[in-house]
Amino acid sequence: MLTQSDDLLEHTVKRLGLAALGAAGLYLLSRMVFKRLVTQSASKILREPYDRNIFETYAMTSRVNPMIMVDTNLRAESGQAVMSFGTPFPMPAFEGIRFNTAQLHRFSTPQDVEVDTTLVLGKQAAKPLKLDIPILITGMAFGNGLSKQAKLALAEAATLAGTSTNSGDGPFNAWERAAAKHYVVQYGRTKFNRDPKILRQADMIEIQFGHCGWVGLGSKYAWKEFTPELRKAFELKRGEDLVYHANFPELSKPQDLGRLVSDLRKITGGVPIGVKLTCGSDIERDLALILEAGVDVISLDGGQATSHWSPAAIHDNFTLPSVSGLCRASRFLDKEKVRDRVSLLVGGGLETPGDFLKALALGADGVYIGFIALVALLHNQEFKALPYEPPTQLLWYTGKYKNKFNHKEGAKYLANYLRASAEEMRMMTRGVGKSALRDVSPEDLFAVDETSAKIANLPLHYQSAL
Incomplete structure (x- = not known):
C-alpha cells in the first residue's frame, strides 16, 4: 500500500x-x-x-476625422447621400462662458430662499402655456424617427417633470397626447396635423419652417417604405408617397404667414402660436417677418442640433452655432421691444444645466433638448443593444431592439435628469445672487476666450470691472 x-x-x-x-x-x-x-x-x-x-x-x-472616413466609405459604397446623426465638427458653444460669483460686492442668495424656475410661453396669448421648468423636450417624430415606446417615455417624463413634449414633424397620436400634460404640435410642410380636431388638442402650435437636419429642404418617402400603422398615422392613401414640401404650399409670399398665424389662433382658441426655424445668417430678416406675423413664440435650432436620418452635408455645412443664433436673435428682439409678448426658445447642443442657464442669461426664455434627452432615456438600458448594436436601436421606430426598451424606466430616468438639471440651475442662480432663473442676465457672465466674448458681448476674464 x-x-x-x-x-x-x-x-x-x-x-x-x-x-x-x-x-x-x-x-x-x-x-x-x-x-x-x-x-x-x-x-x-x-x-x-x-x-x-x-x-x-x-x-x-x-x-481625417473618423466620421469623415466612415462617410467617405459610405458614399463610395452606396453612391447616395450619406445620412447622419449630427456633425463631428466643433464650433463655438457655451463652454467659453462662465458665471460671475456673488460674494461680497453682491451677496449670494440664501439657501432657504426659493428660486423660481417657472416659464410662461405666449405671455399675451389667451391660453398661455405655463411650465414648471424652462427645459422642454424638442420635436422628435414618431415613425420616421422614434418608436411608440420612446415617444411615450418622452411624454411621461415631461409630465413627471412639469414640462412639455413635442410631436416633431411626425403625426399626432392620441396615445401621446393622453400621456403628456403639456403637448406642442408641429404644423409642418406636409398634409398631416392639419385637422382642426387635432390642432384644438395642442397646448401650443409650432409652425415648422425647418430644423437642423433638413433646414428648409423638402423630401419624399415612398408609400411602400411604410408599415400599415404608419400609413394610417400619416394619413396616406394607397400608393400615396409622403411628401415634405420645401415651403408651405399655402404661403405664396412671406407676408402670408400672418394669415396662417391668425387662422391657427382662431382654430385653437388662443393657444400660443410659435414658429420654428434654423439659425441662418439672415436670421434678423427672418425674425422681422415672424414678428410682423404676430407670433407668440420663436424656436431656434442651432448648428449643434442633431436629427435622425438627415443629410450629413446639411449637418456639416449649414446653420449658425446655437450660441451665435441665440445672441443675435436676443439682441434683435430687444431692439424691437417685443420681449413682453414674444418668448424665445433655443435648442442645439445644449447638454448640461450650465448650458441651459447660460442660454437663459443670454436671452432665451427656455431651452429645447433632444439628443441629451435620449441619452438620459437610455440610462440602465444601453446594454440591451451594446456591444453589437448602437443603443439607439432601442429607440428608433425601425430599431432592432425597440421592443426591449422599457418606456416606464426610460421616463423615470429622464424625469430624474430634468429634475436634477433644474435643481443645479437653482444652485447656480443662487451663486450669482438671483432668486429666479429668468433674472440671470449677461451681467452675471464673463468669457474665457475672445470668440465667446465677441459673440455674446461679454467682458473677458482678464478685464477689470473697475
Whole structure:
C-alpha cells in the first residue's frame, strides 16, 4: 500500500515538473517569437517607403476625422447621400462662458430662499402655456424617427417633470397626447396635423419652417417604405408617397404667414402660436417677418442640433452655432421691444444645466433638448443593444431592439435628469445672487476666450470691472 502511494507521488511530481518545464519553454519561445515579430515589423515600418508602408494607414487616418472616413466609405459604397446623426465638427458653444460669483460686492442668495424656475410661453396669448421648468423636450417624430415606446417615455417624463413634449414633424397620436400634460404640435410642410380636431388638442402650435437636419429642404418617402400603422398615422392613401414640401404650399409670399398665424389662433382658441426655424445668417430678416406675423413664440435650432436620418452635408455645412443664433436673435428682439409678448426658445447642443442657464442669461426664455434627452432615456438600458448594436436601436421606430426598451424606466430616468438639471440651475442662480432663473442676465457672465466674448458681448476674464 505504501509502495503504491510512493509511486503515485513520484508520478505527480514528474508531471508537475514536466508541466513547469513546458510552461517555461513556452514562455521563452513566445518571448522570442514576439521579439522577432516586433523587430521585423518595426524594421519594415522604418525602412519601407510610405507607398508600401503599413504605417501609411496611420498617416491617412490621422489626417481625417473618423466620421469623415466612415462617410467617405459610405458614399463610395452606396453612391447616395450619406445620412447622419449630427456633425463631428466643433464650433463655438457655451463652454467659453462662465458665471460671475456673488460674494461680497453682491451677496449670494440664501439657501432657504426659493428660486423660481417657472416659464410662461405666449405671455399675451389667451391660453398661455405655463411650465414648471424652462427645459422642454424638442420635436422628435414618431415613425420616421422614434418608436411608440420612446415617444411615450418622452411624454411621461415631461409630465413627471412639469414640462412639455413635442410631436416633431411626425403625426399626432392620441396615445401621446393622453400621456403628456403639456403637448406642442408641429404644423409642418406636409398634409398631416392639419385637422382642426387635432390642432384644438395642442397646448401650443409650432409652425415648422425647418430644423437642423433638413433646414428648409423638402423630401419624399415612398408609400411602400411604410408599415400599415404608419400609413394610417400619416394619413396616406394607397400608393400615396409622403411628401415634405420645401415651403408651405399655402404661403405664396412671406407676408402670408400672418394669415396662417391668425387662422391657427382662431382654430385653437388662443393657444400660443410659435414658429420654428434654423439659425441662418439672415436670421434678423427672418425674425422681422415672424414678428410682423404676430407670433407668440420663436424656436431656434442651432448648428449643434442633431436629427435622425438627415443629410450629413446639411449637418456639416449649414446653420449658425446655437450660441451665435441665440445672441443675435436676443439682441434683435430687444431692439424691437417685443420681449413682453414674444418668448424665445433655443435648442442645439445644449447638454448640461450650465448650458441651459447660460442660454437663459443670454436671452432665451427656455431651452429645447433632444439628443441629451435620449441619452438620459437610455440610462440602465444601453446594454440591451451594446456591444453589437448602437443603443439607439432601442429607440428608433425601425430599431432592432425597440421592443426591449422599457418606456416606464426610460421616463423615470429622464424625469430624474430634468429634475436634477433644474435643481443645479437653482444652485447656480443662487451663486450669482438671483432668486429666479429668468433674472440671470449677461451681467452675471464673463468669457474665457475672445470668440465667446465677441459673440455674446461679454467682458473677458482678464478685464477689470473697475
